[in-house]
Amino acid sequence: MKLLSKDEAKSICDKVMAMSKADGCRVNLSGSRKGNVRYANNSVSTAGLIEDTTLVVSVAFGKRQGAATCNQFDAKSLEAAVRRAEEIARLAPENPEFMPAVGKQDFKASNTFQRNAEAFSPEYRADVAFASIDAAKKAGLQAAGFFNDSIGFDCIANSNGVFGFQEMGGLNFTVTTRTDDGRGSGWVNRSAYDPKSFDPRAASEIAIEKALRSVDAKALEPGRYTVVMEPAATNDLLNFMFSAFDARSADEGRSFLSKKGGANRLGDKLFDEQVNVWTDPWDANAPVLPWDQGTMQARARRDLIKGGMITSLDYNRYWAQKQGKAATPSAGNIIMAGGAKSTEELIASTKKGILVTRTWYIRMVDPQSVALTGLTRDGTFYIENGKIKHPIKNFRFNDSPVSMLNNIDELGRPVLIGDTDSRKLMIPAMKVRDFNFTSLSDAV
Numbered sequence: 237m238k239l240l241s242k243d244e245a246k247s248i249c250d251k252v253m254a255m256s257k258a259d260g261c262r263v264n265l266s267g268s269r270k271g272n273v274r275y276a277n278n279s280v281s282t283a284g285l286i287e288d289t290t291l292v293v294s295v296a297f298g299k300r301q302g303a304a305t306c307n308q309f310d311a312k313s314l315e316a317a318v319r320r321a322e323e324i325a326r327l328a329p330e331n332p333e334f335m336p337a338v339g340k341q342d343f344k345a346s347n348t349f350q351r352n353a354e355a356f357s358p359e360y361r362a363d364v365a366f367a368s369i370d371a372a373k374k375a376g377l378q379a380a381g382f383f384n385d386s387i388g389f390d391c392i393a394n395s396n397g398v399f400g401f402q403e404m405g406g407l408n409f410t411v412t413t414r415t416d417d418g419r420g421s422g423w424v425n426r427s428a429y430d431p432k433s434f435d436p437r438a439a440s441e442i443a444i445e446k447a448l449r450s451v452d453a454k455a456l457e458p459g460r461y462t463v464v465m466e467p468a469a470t471n472d473l474l475n476f477m478f479s480a481f482d483a484r485s486a487d488e489g490r491s492f493l494s495k496k497g498g499a500n501r502l503g504d505k506l507f508d509e510q511v512n513v514w515t516d517p518w519d520a521n522a523p524v525l526p527w528d529q530g531t532m533q534a535r536a537r538r539d540l541i542k543g544g545m546i547t548s549l550d551y552n553r554y555w556a557q558k559q560g561k562a563a564t565p566s567a568g569n570i571i572m573a574g575g576a577k578s579t580e581e582l583i584a585s586t587k588k589g590i591l592v593t594r595t596w597y598i599r600m601v602d603p604q605s606v607a608l609t610g611l612t613r614d615g616t617f618y619i620e621n622g623k624i625k626h627p628i629k630n631f632r633f634n635d636s637p638v639s640m641l642n643n644i645d646e647l648g649r650p651v652l653i654g655d656t657d658s659r660k661l662m663i664p665a666m667k668v669r670d671f672n673f674t675s676l677s678d679a680v
Contacts, residue, residue, distance in 0.1 A: 239267045239389055240289065242401040248291065248309050249393035255318045258295035258325060260337045261395040264529065265291045268388030268404075273361040276380040278369045283361060295321045299334040302326070333554040340397040341534040346523040349387070350430040353405030356385040360431070364409070367437040372413050375444045381411030383436070390525055398532050402525055407431060408654070411440050412614060413447040414680070420627075421680040422446025423594050423614035425468050427652045427660075429523070446593060446615035453627040455676055456618060462589035463671040464582045464619065467651040467663040469592045469612075470640070474663060476598070477606050477637040478513075478570050481540060483549040487559065492606045492638055493546065500549060507544035507641040514539045515567035522652055522660040524568030533565035540570070544641075567659070574647040574664025582648050582667045584622040589667070591617040591624060595633075606636045611677050630680070631673035643669040 240248070249263045267289035274282045294303040295318070302324030306317040364383045372379035387405040392398060409426045422443040428434040477492070486493035486500035493501040516537040517526045526535050531553060539547045548564065556563035583591060598610035612630045619625065648665030 239269065239387070240265070240391075242391075245389065245391040245401055246393070246399060248314070249391065249399065251311070252291070252293050252314055252318060253393065253395050255315055256293070256295055256322070256395070258297055258322055260296045261318075262294040262337055262532065263291065263391075263393045264294075265289070265391040265393075266388065268386055269356075270384065270386045270388075271356055271358070271361055272382065272384040273365050274382045275365050275369060277378055278373055280362075280365050283358065285358070291317065293317050293321045295325050296334065296336070297322075297325050299330040299332070300325045300328045301331055301334065302328055335553040335557070337394040337396050338398060338532050338553075341400070341527065341532065343400045343526045343534055344518070345402060346517045346526050347520070348429070348523050348525065349403035349405045352430050352432050353385070353387050355431055356387060356405075356407070361385070364436040368411050368440040371437050371440045371444060375413075375448065377413045377415060377444055377447055379411055379413045379440065379443075381409065381440075383407065383409045385431075390529065392527060392529065392532050394532060400527050400532075404525070405429060407434060409434065409436060409439060411443050413440070413443040415447060415451055418680065419453075420447045420449070420451035421614045422448075422450060425653065427654050443614075449617065449624070450615050450627040450680065453616070453629045453680075454618075456590075456628045458631060458673045458675050460670040460672050462586060462645070462667065462669050463592055464579065464586060464589055465592045465666045465668060465671075466579055466594070467653055467665055469595045470637075470666055471653040471661055471663050472595055472598050472610075473608060473637045473640065474570075474572070475661065476600060476608060478540075478567075480603070480606060481548075481550050483551045483559070483561070484555040486549060487555075490603065492604055493549065494604070501546050502549055503546065505543070505545045506638065507541060508644045509544045510644050510647055511541050511544045511641050512539075512573040513541040514571055515569055516571060517568055519569060519571055519662070521650075522569045522571060522654075522662045524660055528565030528568075531563075531565055533563065535565050535568065538564065538567070540567070569660040569662070571662040572650060572664060574650040577646065577648045577665075579648055579665040582646055582665055583619055583624065585646065586619045586622060586667060589619040590628065590671075590673075591615075591619055601634065606638050607634065608636060609634045611679065613679065630677040632675045632677055633672060634674045635672045640666070640668050640671065643671075645669055
């Protein structure tokens with residue numbers, strides 16, 4: 237399937253809007269070519285390629301809205317989609333929180349596509365799987381992994397003159413390696429925009445080393461420990477917290493950023509001064525679309541936390557208008573400042589502690605404090621005098637990322653975490669005091 241060019245996409249959007257008889261019309265047009273390969277027990281199990289181009293037309297008559305989707309772009313199919321959206325809108329009840337389409341926006345392009353991504357092919361995916369499986373076999377281990385890549389485009393337009401078009405591409409890779417007896421397990425995750433910056437064998441070697449070192453894990457008494465958490469271990473924990481940066485849920489008393497009486501914690505210092513977090517669509521390591529796909533608003537660099545203080549919340553257009561605030565488009569990436577040290581250097585500066593490779597099966601316990609529970613997995617180790625002394629059995633933990641970010645000893649180098657479809661995070665490794673492990677887990 238041929239992906240549409242900017243001119244081709246604009247032509248389709250213009251035709252749709254010319255056909256509409258509604259008060260307002262919006263078009264989201266996107267196309268992608270997504271490939272994947274999955275393997276287990278050192279053998280490829282599935283491989284696939286999905287190609288699709290989809291158009292969503294949304295219209296409004298006053299506060300009545302309707303939408304329709306199509307993936308054929310001849311005049312008859314486009315006309316049918318527009319008429320269907322209008323029919324739905326006329327039948328729909330009024331939306332009391334309806335906001336009209338935004339006016340014309342100025343989009344500054346971000347570098348979401350590397351030309352090297354055009355190298356993604358069945359042969360490339362086979363090479364990735366072979367490199368990972370071959371490394372595991374040579375170490376006498378079993379590998380199970382998943383690699384997916386994507387190239388495509390995103391296009392937005394509305395009847396107020398908004399138009400944006402941008403190409404995208406990227407890859408995501410995870411692999412778990414285990415010993416034949418199942419007593420040792422290691423894991424690694426890698427994300428990248430440029431395939432030339434990704435080495436599947438080198439990534440797999442990290443999982444292999446963890447699997448070999450995690451055999452004969454010893455039980456350690458649950459309790460509060462200093463932990464060195466790799467970026468992947470903190471990613472899911474922090475994602476819960478960053479998802480609560482919605483002004484409305486804070487104002488309505490539904491998040492950890494709520495205050496009594498309907499106020500929020502904007503301007504309050506809630507974290508250690510080392511905590512600095514922002515969103516920036518043009519970040520060189522984690523570029524994202526310069527617009528919010530839902531609202532079509534232009535994104536901008538915006539601080540979320542500065543010196544431990546809450547400096548910005550997400551205001552959707554309706555809530556911003558209601559509260560007399562400026563609307564803020566959703567963040568496509570979250571970037572947390574770190575230091576210059578590697579995870580190994582954080583370990584070297586730790587007298588006694590625990591290294592956590594990965595957290596999983598995480599569940600919210602209390603939204604008001606972002607208290608979470610979950611398990612460690614795929615390589616948990618005891619640190620003594622700056623060195624990994626021995627593997628330990630996994631733990632269940634009960635803790636909050638809010639507490640974690642108040643107990644920071646050191647921050648390591650930030651690493652890109654995320655896949656090709658979700659919000660991107662640049663998260664550093666962390667050394668954190670008093671992390672709460674509540675019980676042991678027999679899982680590896």
